[in-house]
Amino acid sequence: MSFDGSVILAALPAILSGLKVTLGIWVAATALGIALGFVVAAFRHFGPRPLGLALRLAVEVLRGTPFLIQIFLLYFGGPFIGLSLDPVPAGLLGLSLYAAAYFSEIFRAGFLAVPRGHVEAAQCVGLSQAQIVRRILIPEMTMLVLPQCVNMAVILVKETAVLSIIAVPEATAVISALGSQQYAFVESLFLLAVIYWGLVEACGRAGRALETRLSKFRFA
Amino acid sequence: MTVRLFELMLKAAGYTVVISVASIAIGLLIGILVCAAKLSPRPWLRWPASLFVSFFRGVPLLVQLLLIYNLLPAIGIAVPSVVAALIGLSLCTAAYQAENLRGGFLSVPRGLLEAADMAGLSPWQHFRRIRAPIALRLTVPALVNEAILILKASSLISVVGVIELTRTAQNLAASTYEPLLFYSVAGGLYLAINWVVAAGGSLAERALRRGRLA
Numbered sequence: 321m322s323f324d325g326s327v328i329l330a331a332l333p334a335i336l337s338g339l340k341v342t343l344g345i346w347v348a349a350t351a352l353g354i355a356l357g358f359v360v361a362a363f364r365h366f367g368p369r370p371l372g373l374a375l376r377l378a379v380e381v382l383r384g385t386p387f388l389i390q391i392f393l394l395y396f397g398g399p400f401i402g403l404s405l406d407p408v409p410a411g412l413l414g415l416s417l418y419a420a421a422y423f424s425e426i427f428r429a430g431f432l433a434v435p436r437g438h439v440e441a442a443q444c445v446g447l448s449q450a451q452i453v454r455r456i457l458i459p460e461m462t463m464l465v466l467p468q469c470v471n472m473a474v475i476l477v478k479e480t481a482v483l484s485i486i487a488v489p490e491a492t493a494v495i496s497a498l499g500s501q502q503y504a505f506v507e508s509l510f511l512l513a514v515i516y517w518g519l520v521e522a523c524g525r526a527g528r529a530l531e532t533r534l535s536k537f538r539f540a
Numbered sequence: 541m542t543v544r545l546f547e548l549m550l551k552a553a554g555y556t557v558v559i560s561v562a563s564i565a566i567g568l569l570i571g572i573l574v575c576a577a578k579l580s581p582r583p584w585l586r587w588p589a590s591l592f593v594s595f596f597r598g599v600p601l602l603v604q605l606l607l608i609y610n611l612l613p614a615i616g617i618a619v620p621s622v623v624a625a626l627i628g629l630s631l632c633t634a635a636y637q638a639e640n641l642r643g644g645f646l647s648v649p650r651g652l653l654e655a656a657d658m659a660g661l662s663p664w665q666h667f668r669r670i671r672a673p674i675a676l677r678l679t680v681p682a683l684v685n686e687a688i689l690i691l692k693a694s695s696l697i698s699v700v701g702v703i704e705l706t707r708t709a710q711n712l713a714a715s716t717y718e719p720l721l722f723y724s725v726a727g728g729l730y731l732a733i734n735w736v737v738a739a740g741g742s743l744a745e746r747a748l749r750r751g752r753l754a
């Protein structure tokens with residue numbers, strides 16, 4: 321077994337473009353997942369019961385099946401129901417829906433974890449329902465769910481690698497293709513592992529730093 | 541979909557279950573060792589264990605699988621793809637299970653440990669009668685959770701050529717040109733297996749709650 325670093329250097333532009341796709345999809349899917357997850361959690365918490373049950377079913381299905389199967393259904397099954405997507409939009413949509421299911425559960429638990437007394441106190445001083453949501457529930461919940469959200473963001477970095485299977489040109493696809501073209505599997509896959517490792521550690525550390533900084537805003 | 545094709549899917553689901561159970565079991569054994577090393581007072585044990593956990597939790601399983609699948613032949617070990625897949629899944633779940641176990645051991649109430657010391661238990665009795673049973677009981681929910689995660693993650697071993705549930709669905713979808721049907725059936729089977737695992741988990745938790753101390 322030999323280790324040849326020059327292969328990596330020669331392909332640096334391709335690697336960087338792959339990395340850009342990985343980061344772009346990750347950030348976009350996390351943001352979309354948080355937004356959609358919040359809407360789903362809010363509808364389940366405040367919405368009518370039938371809608372809540374339907375959303376619960378959707379969340380259970382997304383959380384109970386492998387991400388790879390979901391992506392295959394969307395990418396290969398989509399064209400049969402008139403949804404033909406290129407790899408990148410399909411990957412982004414799939415990852416966002418997957419993320420939304422998990423984020424919605426985090427937010428739902430967050431809504432339930434806000435102490436009842438705080439909501440009652442707000443009602444007593446005459447805050448409207450909308451004010452209670454905006455001034456009490458959302459700020460307190462944000463602080464409570466921050467650690468799980470960071471955790472989920474870390475899981476999503478790792479899930480982006482799965483998108484290489486439907487030929488999204490992200491880091492795993494680009495770098496492992498490099499490995500097979502140059503017959504340099506070991507070098508390229510080690511590089512890939514180190515990139516993800518660094519990304520995950522950095523994200524985890526940044527999350528913990530954020531939690532410490534924001535801890536003074538915790539009321540519950 | 542004919543009955544014969546459905547039987548094929550069921551058989552593949554069985555294979556997925558076997559591989560997942562094997563990985564969870566091997567991962568638990570390795571996880572116990574890693575957890576022991578991480579809780580050890582000796583830095584030369586603690587340090588490699590931390591590195592192991594950090595690496596296998598920080599790198600996507602797909603990349604781990606590709607690495608193991610390509611690395612073993614490169615260093616002169618030729619193994620069938622299912623063995624490479626099993627090694628990858630086991631090492632990955634071992635890292636998570638080690639952390640779960642460590643969490644269990646660290647949340648054994650101090651008062652119980654002090655009481656055991658006061659009662660004059662030997663170090664082995666202390667471990668065998670107090671720490672281990674309580675820590676294991678605290679870890680059961682996390683173990684069930686991990687089993688479900690590994691069951692879903694095992695779909696990735698289709699990439700290194702193991703013909704499990706996902707790969708079978710892929711093959712049938714390609715040959716019949718009915719991806720919607722076969723991926724939905726595969727998804728339904730994963731869902732059903734997970735449901736059974738989760739139900740079994742809550743039964744186990746209820747059984748363990750009897751005589752609960754912490």
